Amino acid sequence: MNDKPSQRSHSAQAPSAIPLEAIQEAVESIRYGVVQLIIQDGRVIQIDKTEKIRLA
Numbered sequence: 001m002n003d004k005p006s007q008r009s010h011s012a013q014a015p016s017a018i019p020l021e022a023i024q025e026a027v028e029s030i031r032y033g034v035v036q037l038i039i040q041d042g043r044v045i046q047i048d049k050t051e052k053i054r055l056a
Helices: 020-028
Strands: 033-040 043-051
Antiparallel strands (some): 033 043
């Protein structure tokens, strides 16, 4: 059994490569709900948007 911590390096995504416009559009386009960023190896790979409808 290997007790050493993983040495896998995670290169952070460059600020210019982060899809800020897509994130902003997702946030501004819903009134109630959730915007979820899916990150893999330090990079945003998916944006999930779930909108909820309030009845009361």
